[in-house]
Amino acid sequence: MNNRHKPTVISAEFRAELERELEHLRVDVRPQIAERLHAAREGGDSSDNTVFEAAKEDLARLNARIAEIEQTLREAAIFNSNGNGHHALVEIGSVVTIARDDGRVSTYTIVSSLEASPTNGKVSDESPIGQALCGKKAGDIVSVQAPGRTVSYRITAIQ
Numbered sequence: 001m002n003n004r005h006k007p008t009v010i011s012a013e014f015r016a017e018l019e020r021e022l023e024h025l026r027v028d029v030r031p032q033i034a035e036r037l038h039a040a041r042e043g044g045d046s047s048d049n050t051v052f053e054a055a056k057e058d059l060a061r062l063n064a065r066i067a068e069i070e071q072t073l074r075e076a077a078i079f080n081s082n083g084n085g086h087h088a089l090v091e092i093g094s095v096v097t098i099a100r101d102d103g104r105v106s107t108y109t110i111v112s113s114l115e116a117s118p119t120n121g122k123v124s125d126e127s128p129i130g131q132a133l134c135g136k137k138a139g140d141i142v143s144v145q146a147p148g149r150t151v152s153y154r155i156t157a158i159q
Contacts, residue, residue: 008076009092014115015078022069025062033059072114090133090158092125098133098142098153105156110134129153 010018033055040052079093090096090110097107108123110133116124123130132142136155143152 008072008112008114009079010072010076010112010115011093012078014111015073015076018069018073022066022073025066025069029062030059030066033062076112076114088137088158090136090155092134094133095159096133096155097157099156100151100153108133 036055037052037059040049040055043049043051092110092112094110095107096110097105099105106121108121108129110125110130111122113124113126116122116127118127125131125134128146129142129144132144132153133155136142138155138158140155141152142155143150
């Protein structure tokens with residue numbers, strides 16, 4: 001595990017997505033790039049072959065992404081979200097419903113930064129709103145600094 005900070009915590013669903021991506025990269029993408037490299041190498045002088053150089057760069061990017069996924073899978077802890085559906089405090093994996101003073105209600109799932117997708121209702125525990133919510137309980141009021149103002153939210157439910 002990374003000793004600099006807490007281990008990354010990901011959902012089982014995200015782990016499965018990473019495993020599928022890794023399989024695709026190894027089985028589908030890597031052979032395509034290898035074939036491009038082979039064809040470009042046979043095409044003449046590889047020292048002045050832009051197709052060969054592009055394929056080498058693609059392979060380097062691919063290998064870096066594969067290594068990144070492998071490291072994440074090796075080091076990440078999986079959170080289990082199949083408990084009783086009720087949590088006393090907000091934590092990674094919690095589904096939190098919050099209400100602003102103006103009555104606007106939002107629901108977010110707290111996830112790691114790797115998994116964050118605000119447009120899909122998944123906010124990172126490291127984001128300003130995630131940091132404000134983590135460790136709090138239903139009924140608590142949290143404040144989040146937004147551009148030019150502070151926004152207050154009441155936690156109405158935690159699942």
